[in-house]
Amino acid sequence: MSTTSFPFAAISRRAYLQPMQDPVFVKDAFAKIAGRYMLTNHVLSLGTDILWRRKVARLVAAMQPGTLLDLATGTGDLAGAISKASPRTKITGADFSAPMLEVAKARNLPQAEWLVADALAMPFANEAFDVVTVAFGLRNMADWPGAVREMARVTRPGGHLVVLDFSLPTLPGLRGGYRFYLHKVLPKLAGLLTGQRAAYEYLSGTIERFPSGPAMVELLTAHGFAEGQALPLSGGIASIYVARKAE
Numbered sequence: 001m002s003t004t005s006f007p008f009a010a011i012s013r014r015a016y017l018q019p020m021q022d023p024v025f026v027k028d029a030f031a032k033i034a035g036r037y038m039l040t041n042h043v044l045s046l047g048t049d050i051l052w053r054r055k056v057a058r059l060v061a062a063m064q065p066g067t068l069l070d071l072a073t074g075t076g077d078l079a080g081a082i083s084k085a086s087p088r089t090k091i092t093g094a095d096f097s098a099p100m101l102e103v104a105k106a107r108n109l110p111q112a113e114w115l116v117a118d119a120l121a122m123p124f125a126n127e128a129f130d131v132v133t134v135a136f137g138l139r140n141m142a143d144w145p146g147a148v149r150e151m152a153r154v155t156r157p158g159g160h161l162v163v164l165d166f167s168l169p170t171l172p173g174l175r176g177g178y179r180f181y182l183h184k185v186l187p188k189l190a191g192l193l194t195g196q197r198a199a200y201e202y203l204s205g206t207i208e209r210f211p212s213g214p215a216m217v218e219l220l221t222a223h224g225f226a227e228g229q230a231l232p233l234s235g236g237i238a239s240i241y242v243a244r245k246a247e
Contacts, residue, residue, distance in 0.1 A: 072137020076104030152224025167212030
């Protein structure tokens with residue numbers, strides 16, 4: 001996996017000044033696929049998503065957080081990886097999908113608690129967490145800048161936000177093949193695994209519209225964080241974004 005950094009560049013906000021996601025559709029879609037969500041992710045990525053989450057967990061462990069919010073925690077995949085890498089960290093897993101959280105609760109993580117919560121209006125005090133993480137969740141929110149501002153609000157000064165999400169490869173050959181898989185193969189395969197092909201056609205389309213690389217860094221630094229860095233993974237198919245809140 002590549003860990004080449006993008007520069008901390010400020011570029012046009014065109015990538016996120018557009019209609020974002022339909023929260024009603026997203027909530028319904030995740031409720032329907034909750035039981036097979038984790039397995040489907042592993043199959044569709046050939047297990048690579050496990051390696052991506054482990055890398056995030058190692059980055060988080062190096063920050064030595066006492067408290068961590070895993071937002072849009074879903075079935076708790078990232079929370080589980082972080083609990084192994086950083087067993088002394090108190091983890092709060094929050095998601096607006098109760099069926100997804102039921103799967104997360106079944107993990108029985110001793111240092112984790114789970115809460116149904118809307119990322120755009122979180123029930124947490126200001127500066128409550130040392131680190132906030134969100135994996136494959138920000139992309140599905142109705143208001144990206146608003147969600148980032150909420151994440152900044154609950155992050156302590158000097159704390160970090162870590163985002164893991166899909167991006168578009170920068171290599172022309174890889175990008176073309178990836179787009180074919182994303183729009184032609186993935187929805188059919190996911191439909192066979194979950195019976196919800198339409199949900200994955202929708203989610204595949206969100207990747208094209210979601211800002212990545214320097215555009216994502218600019219989104220984070222424009223809405224509450226002092227600096228950020230993009231770390232592309234697997235040729236840019238996914239990226240980790242690490243942003244720090246000013247002291």
